[in-house]
Amino acid sequence: MKDWQDDVFESQGTDNRQGIFDLVRKLLAHWYWFVLCGGIGFIAAYTHLRYTTPIYRINARVLVTDQQSNANAMGQGAFGGGNLTSYFGGSNSVDNEAEVFKTRYLMKQVVSKLNAQIKYYHPGRVRDIEIHRPPFEIMLLDPDSVRGGTFVLEALDAQHAKIRQEGGFSIDVTYGNSVRLPGVGEVFISPQPQFGSIEGPYKLSIASLDGRVGEYMGRLSITINKQVSILNLGFSYPLQRKGEEILHAVIQQYMENNLRDRNAIADSTIAFIENRLLYVGRELGDVEGDIQEFRQDRQLADMSAQSQMLLQSSNEYVKQLAEVELQLDILDTVTTLLSGQANERVLPNAVIPEDAVFNGQVTQYNALVLERDRRLLSATLDNPAIKTLNQQLNTLRQDMLANLDNTRRRLTITRNSLRQKTGQLDRKVRDVPAVERTYLDLARQQQIKQELYLFLLQRREETAISKTATISNSRVIDPPKSASAPLSPKRSSILLTGLLVGLAIPFSIIYLRDLTNTRIESREDITKRTQVSIVGEIAHSGIRETLVVTPGSRTAIAEQFRALRTNLTFYLKDPQAKVMLLTSSMSGEGKSFVALNMAMVFALSGKRVVVMEMDLRKPNLSVKLDFANKVGFTNFVIDPSLAPSDVIAPSGVHDNLFLIGSGPIPPNPAETLLSNRLNELMTNLRASFDYIIIDTPPVGLVTDAQLLSQHADLSIYVVRQRRTYKSQLQIAEDLYRSGKIKQLAILINDIKPRGGGYGYGYGYGYGYGYGYYDNGKKDKPWWKFWVKN
Template sequence: MNNNYNNQAQESFEDSEEFDLNSYIRRYFRYWYLFPLFLTLSLITGFLYLQITRPVYSTRSSILIKEEKSIGGAQGDILTEMSTQFGGNKLVENELEIIKSQNLMEQVIKDLSLEVSYTAKDGLRTVDLYKKSPVIIKAEVVTPFGYLNPLVVHMVDSSHFKFNDEETIYKTGLRFNNAWGAFVVLPGKKTQYSDMTVRFTDVDELAENMLNRLSIQQPNIKSTVLELVYEDTDIQRSKDVLNQLLDVYVLASLSDKNTEASNTLKFIENRLGLITGELGDVEKDVESYKTSKGITDISAESQLFLENIKENDSKLNEVNTKISILESVDNFIQNANSGAAAPATYMIDDPVLVSLLTKYTELDLQRERYARTTTSKNPLLETINTQLEGTRQAIRENVQNLKRGMAVTKRNLEGINTRFSAGLRSIPKKEREFVGIKRQQSIKEELYLYLLQKREETALGYASTVTDSRLIDAPIATVNPVKPRKLFIWLGSIAAGVLIPLLLINLIFLLNNTVQNKDEIEQRTGATVMGELGLMKAVKGASASDAIIKMTSRSAVAEQFRALRTNLQYLGDGTCRTLMLTSSIGGEGKSFISINLAASLAYSDKRVILLGMDLRKPTLHDRLLVDNRKGVSNYMVGQTNLEDLIQSTSVHPKFDVMTSGPLPPNPSELLGNGRLKTLITELKERYDYILIDSPPYGLVTDSALIAEYVDATLYVVRFNYTLLGHLNRIGELRNSKRFANLTVIYNGVNYGAGYGYGYGYGGYGYGYYTDDKKQKNSNLGDKLKKLVGIG
């Protein structure tokens, strides 16, 4: 018959290998109260978050980056060279990085005074007082303490206030020196808030934070339109930041473009100053010579020589001018990094040199732009520096070649002048002297007029320089905030209210090392679970005797004891009548089960005696309300009159008990003196069943001594109490066969905690029982349990 139980255990083990979704879900209902609790907490947290968090608005703007500059009409003819020099194509990617540079954003912060912020409390929410603050603080010096700690201003009226918790009242318009630094407090605008918080922020740190909230995109890769998006808690501030950023960007772009034109104008002005002085001196010489010599006209021959010499001198002067320009170019290239003025490149007629200078200027502008946004070790910046160095070397070589060519031309022209001068010797001395003076005057006049024309052209190009970007859409802010998203917050709160309990419950399951179901017992021990006993709810203030179940009751636990009584006939070969109940540790329900099992057997018309063999911590006498002055310990020491040791119980006439008696000093030695066998033999003649309530096997060896004289051992395992490690010990006992006919009783099962398939007969019933006391009004927990089918 015991094989039947083994087969049932094997079938139960095989069934347990299949995943039971229903049981998996039901186990969560033991902690059903966590779900409404955490759902409520998460919704409250979400509500408080929405109340505390300041809404963030998004502001958009777009600009067009012009790639080419075209000038039509008459101005186009005049400024063709200028547009080539001072304009040119732009890379959209470069402009994007320039707009997002730290320098531009720091300039925006300084222009808008954003390094000082003002906030006030409105309930749980913090309100930004940008351009609505009752006072305006102009910070001159801010200390490290001022950056770390906010300054609280309490407004007394529109022109008087107090700092922090101070009692002193100050008037606006004064300059203050305190722990926060040196600053001036000016009157602001009227507002409903009397208390506000002022925070000082480092410009570098604030610029970095603002750049993180600024995004620039190129919507269409084929276009040169840039879209700027800036997020801020204040709509007006976000618009002001974008407007000011675009203004600063335009000014910086114009400044870069006008740098070369400005340098060219300076060079021409310097040359004009020199030529003007020289021309004035020559004209005075002509006037003085005519007056002193009385010259009115010159001969035809001298006139011919004069014209030839003038033409030759004009060429020579042009050569000298070009040599001067080449020297200025050479000086600029050699001192490019020291801020030397840029030469008038358009005055050079050599296309190769003009091309090299144009390329050098463009590379230098690119280097300045990258230097604002990148580090000195950036590969792109190093590439540009390499190209600049190569271009500089090519320009110097080209200038030297041109200078050598100009030197040859100059020597040729000077030789021609020498021949013409020899011809002039035949001209009268007065005329020859006059021709020399007049020649100098003509040369200076031509050079003067040439420089005047170039100055006007350069000034016109400088004045007509415009930005290469155009505003398409002015900053427009969203009506509704983009952060926080209320729908996501509420959905996230609901999700958190569900997920957190799930994670917590799973964590409890992972950390729980106690027995949770019958399958764990059978898998770890290989022993048969002969019966399951449901959990009896403890009544506050009840005595130990109240744990005895009325066997006439139709309650679930009473029915389970009846089932356990029936299953006893299948133990071993069916003749097991001496039964020992033990467990791993105390508190697992041995005494409770032994008393109620004995009562159940007595109600089935069986003579039953319950022996209290726990000689260390007896509890039977308290539960059965009997005397413990005599008992098993007396018999063990030689008192053999059983009539004096056996006591009747008030539970049933056929239910007797022999308590443990006085506590001996040596329980193990007493149980091993050989008299236990005699006791059990005598009791078998009088009773149908002998139940022995023994000590926990996991704590003392007394149960091992008693096990030699019993027919079967009922090992008690308690739900959510017995450790899983103790099950391994039961398996070892079963395999070693130290305990005869070892079976397990599963006690304290909480069927209302998502266990099994219902709270009924044997743990698998369908409600075919009634409680002794029915509640008239069920609470919320009972209703939920009934709703999910576990109550």
């Protein structure tokens, strides 16, 4: 199984290679068409380049920087270190900036700024050439309403010109004045002497604003390098300088819009701060008024200091009250001592330190008591001195009690006063937390409003300062510059494409012609479809005569018949093998032509040859030789009295060549061929002739050839180039496989060397010029190759 598969694969590979070789051979056979079409394609490509407007690529690079670094002062100043764009929904993404470049709004601004709705051309016979700086300028007074149009401006003199349009519109204009154009509206024409004088006609192409914006947006391309936040901008335009100006205007307008947007954020921030300052200022004034009213009502100068003083006063009063109470207790004790003792005793000194009189009395009293006690040591109570001392003590005691009573009344008054003041202070101390809380609430509100007000004032100044330092978040790192070589058309690519297209046309025609051809074109068409061997190949005859093999003929086709004679000897090795039968798939494939010339080539070699015209349905052989076909095979079958010699007639072209005509056309040709008289005739012919050639009807139409093949030693199946269908080879293959016709071989007839795949000399190597024949007639011209034969 593996060996069989290898053989199949090897056979398929060989067939594929052979098919490629055949195709290459056919292509090389028509090399002149490739040269002609390739040259035409190259010339067409060159003409296309000559009259095609080149498009140049203008490139620029923009670095998108971080907005935080540029707006740091404004961002941190206004909102505590945050980026303004983060508060107002902005983004510094390079993708977002790329989308901004693609917006119609930006391109519309550029078109309006450059007055790009108008293009100026120098008219040409094939194409118009655009002008970058014309010597005049047309301004559109209402660009949004322009529908578009094409006009031609012709200078009349230094101050006047004529504008005309196809369709009959024409108007004379004066430079420096406005004029109305159809589809455009009011325009203003002004000369530009710095760019030269106005000479010759100028073509004006005016487009609508949206149309020009759409065109420029289509010419703009943007790629992103996210690793370094760089935008690669590209713009395609026929004029290099103008394309650079347009791309430069796009970048500048983008940066202006970006700066305006960022300043708008700062302006909005300042306006917001101003509004907040007014509101917070009013709130701060209200709170400060409430504090003033509260302090006035509560008589507060300093709440903390006054609270501290109140506590200190209360403590002082309590302390003084305690001292007064203590002094009253001491007075009561001293009074009890003075008024209740039987014998005088020494009183404590400095009982009432602040009463110097009482202290003096106590000192005097104690001195008298001590004096009296000392004298009582030596005297009695009745002693006048003791009595005097007692009287003095008694008087002094009364004075002291009177003094104590006055002091008591005074201290009582002081105590009552202190008690009243202490009560008042206690009530004030109890009210301090509530007053202080209310005051602290008001003070806290005042502090908050005041800090917010100061904060807004500071941020307003910082924002105003940062606005003056605002710059765009992008910068140009590579300004617009046009490439030196045009983007399109690519000269080498166009020329190569033109050449390839030119070469592809004959290739496609030849390939499709070969692919769609259902008729035999080459030897390989036969070998791929049948196992029947090929006995010979006969070229196309350039003459109309049927008999091309004549004595002394040295034409190529005569040599091919001689080669066929040689090949047939290998098939007829048996001395008894004399009979050759010729058949085909259908009529018109040259059986009679081959039969006669094959018989002639054998006759020229000294062999006696008889040709049997056995096509009883449509005899053609006798017609070609102008032979009177009155008595023939049909007569021999019908009339038993006729001998074989009665139907054999000389051909008239060679002494060794004889002919048996078909005779009258019978009503039943197939039954006629089954007659026993045919066997008798064939036996006689085998004894009388060296070779017998039988011309039969096409085997693809009737069965006559199969009936006659039993008498043949070799059956030759004639196929004709560009006449026999490839599918008809299956007939020969079926006859060969089934054995219905013994020893079958194929003969290829009417081979045309040009474009037919047989341009290699047919494998015989005679070296003859097959385009010419001895009769002086030339083969079909090469330029008629496209007409099928």
